[in-house]
Amino acid sequence: TRASKVLAALDLPTNTDQTIQGVFDGKWKGSGEILISKCPATGEVLGKVQGASVSETQDAIAASLEASKLVRRMPAPKRGEIVRQIREALLSKVDELGDLVSLEMGKIKSEGRGEVVEFVDVCDYATGLSRSMKGNVLPSERPEHVIYEIPNPLGVVGVLSAFNFPVAVYGWNLTIALVTGNSTIWKPAPSTPLTAIAVAKLIQPVLERNGLPGAAAALVCGGVDVGKTVVGSTDVPLVSFTGSEAVGKEVGKVVNDRFGKTILELGGNNAVIVNEDADLGLALQGVLFAAVGTAGQRCTSTRRLLLHKSISAEFLSRLLKFYDSSHPSNQLAVGDPLDPSTLIGPLHNVAAVEKYESTLAGIVERGGEILTLRSGRIEGGEFGVENKGNWVWPVVVRPKKDDESWMEETFAPILKVQEFDTLEEAIAINNSVPQGLSSSLFTSNIQAMGTWLGPDGSDCGIVNVNVGTSGAEIGAGFGGNKSTGWGRESGGDAWKQYVRWSGATVNYSSKMPLAQGVNFGI
Ligand code: UN1
Numbered sequence: 291t292r293a294s295k296v297l298a299a300l301d302l303p304t305n306t307d308q309t310i311q312g313v314f315d316g317k318w319k320g321s322g323e324i325l326i327s328k329c330p331a332t333g334e335v336l337g338k339v340q341g342a343s344v345s346e347t348q349d350a351i352a353a354s355l356e357a358s359k360l361v362r363r364m365p366a367p368k369r370g371e372i373v374r375q376i377r378e379a380l381l382s383k384v385d386e387l388g389d390l391v392s393l394e395m396g397k398i399k400s401e402g403r404g405e406v407v408e409f410v411d412v413c414d415y416a417t418g419l420s421r422s423m424k425g426n427v428l429p430s431e432r433p434e435h436v437i438y439e440i441p442n443p444l445g446v447v448g449v450l451s452a453f454n455f456p457v458a459v460y461g462w463n464l465t466i467a468l469v470t471g472n473s474t475i476w477k478p479a480p481s482t483p484l485t486a487i488a489v490a491k492l493i494q495p496v497l498e499r500n501g502l503p504g505a506a507a508a509l510v511c512g513g514v515d516v517g518k519t520v521v522g523s524t525d526v527p528l529v530s531f532t533g534s535e536a537v538g539k540e541v542g543k544v545v546n547d548r549f550g551k552t553i554l555e556l557g558g559n560n561a562v563i564v565n566e567d568a569d570l571g572l573a574l575q576g577v578l579f580a581a582v583g584t585a586g587q588r589c590t591s592t593r594r595l596l597l598h599k600s601i602s603a604e605f606l607s608r609l610l611k612f613y614d615s616s617h618p619s620n621q622l623a624v625g626d627p628l629d630p631s632t633l634i635g636p637l638h639n640v641a642a643v644e645k646y647e648s649t650l651a652g653i654v655e656r657g658g659e660i661l662t663l664r665s666g667r668i669e670g671g672e673f674g675v676e677n678k679g680n681w682v683w684p685v686v687v688r689p690k691k692d693d694e695s696w697m698e699e700t701f702a703p704i705l706k707v708q709e710f711d712t713l714e715e716a717i718a719i720n721n722s723v724p725q726g727l728s729s730s731l732f733t734s735n736i737q738a739m740g741t742w743l744g745p746d747g748s749d750c751g752i753v754n755v756n757v758g759t760s761g762a763e764i765g766a767g768f769g770g771n772k773s774t775g776w777g778r779e780s781g782g783d784a785w786k787q788y789v790r791w792s793g794a795t796v797n798y799s800s801k802m803p804l805a806q807g808v809n810f811g812i
Pocket of ligand 1: 532
């Protein structure tokens with residue numbers, strides 16, 4: 291089958307009766323929970339993975355801690371060179387790994403590949419960073435003194451990633467953690483263990499041939515117990531968590547309680563504002579990719595569409611044309627994720643389909659309106675693949691203005707629309723939700739742009755202009771504010787969270803003057 295070809299190319303067993311070990315701490319093992327990896331498009335079982343028990347998780351943390359001592363002693367540019375070699379290993383399997391992401395997560399072929407490319411990109415960035423992450427040399431008020439700020443490694447970084455980006459988000463964390471001198475322990479989402487094992491198998495040999503233990507990038511597949519063990523461990527000073535606001539809140543409390551650090555990347559409730567002066571063709575493309583791409587399962591997917599009254603009718607009629615044509619001439623091309631002509635794959639699991647259905651039902655019950663001709667579950671048989679996939683029709687809806695759904699993130703292709711009169715009003719609506727991840731303004735007015743980017747503008751971590759809410763490059767720090775958790779990953783200043791800063795005052799005189807003119811008379 292096509293699945294066995296992809297699995298074999300990545301050195302994974304193709305016999306689905308065979309249980310795969312889902313723990314790596316220098317050796318492959320696993321005696322904990324059995325995780326079943328299922329293809330969201332066909333329902334077929336791709337593999338059975340045995341994850342970590344609690345004691346195996348503790349052992350893996352200990353092994354990663356030991357490894358961190360070797361990582362931190364290695365010169366940073368040498369660590370950067372290892373990350374460069376990881377880049378080469380990933381690139382040698384970019385298509386195979388991309389296809390496995392499609393098979394296991396359900397996103398389309400080019401997006402599966404795009405995730406591996408995002409990992410490669412952040413490797414490049416991190417390799418450069420390994421020669422440029424600088425501290426500070428500051429003037430002292432005391433004669434013959436100097437002040438340094440030195441970035442030093444933290445130790446073990448725990449990475450808990452979500453199903454929707456099973457490769458890239460780990461890449462952001464692994465690469466930056468390594469070049470800043472840390473080891474990692476990775477707990478991937480329980481539904482994407484094969485992708486994680488394939489990634490780990492590409493990385494371990496690179497570490498080992500460069501004299502680092504494989505446990506410098508430890509892997510613990512598993513469920514809640516495994517996650518709790520990593521999050522609760524005082525040997526893990528930094529926990530980078532991607533997932534829901536509800537779980538993120540718990541992670542934050544537990545790590546805070548033991549005075550650890552977190553990077554939280556939680557829910558998004560991202561809006562696009564189409565201003566009266568926008569290029570509507572451009573806005574249409576931006577909205578479509580972000581609203582229906584990845585079947586609405588990016589943290590950055592567009593959930594809310596805010597239209598200026600003067601262009602609303604025209605924009606909606608152009609948008610709905612895309613949603614309303616039907617398969618196979620369907621312009622949105624819902625279908626098999628591995629078919630290169632497909633634009634929208636299935637939802638990741640049945641629970642997501644149910645959440646899509648209950649969200650829509652609630653909106654309609656409370657007086658909202660579905661604007662697309664079709665909505666609801668689609669039988670996979672329509673696409674000539676086995677009739678077990680989790681497909682739904684992407685929809686545009688107009689909930690009541692005070693509907694509770696405006697405040698929530700639903701991980702499905704549901705786009706909510708409302709009109710506004712002034713940019714100030716649109717910005718207020720953009721900022722009125724608990725979450726603060728991504729936002730976009732479509733405009734050709736430079737004053738509108740200035741307002742949007744400034745103190746009276748969007749309160750999100752990502753504030754785009756004439757670019758949709760999703761699909762960020764790795765250059766800027768990625769993350770959001772408010773209930774999104776305030777964390778930043780990948781580029782920008784994100785690396786500064788992966789270090790402990792040593793503020794060092796050095797006296798190279800033979801006197802002991804005190805700061806602030808304090809006189810201690812000895
Ligand atoms: C996510 O959805 O958790 O900006 C990450 C984007 C991608 C990353 C999304 N580069 O859409």
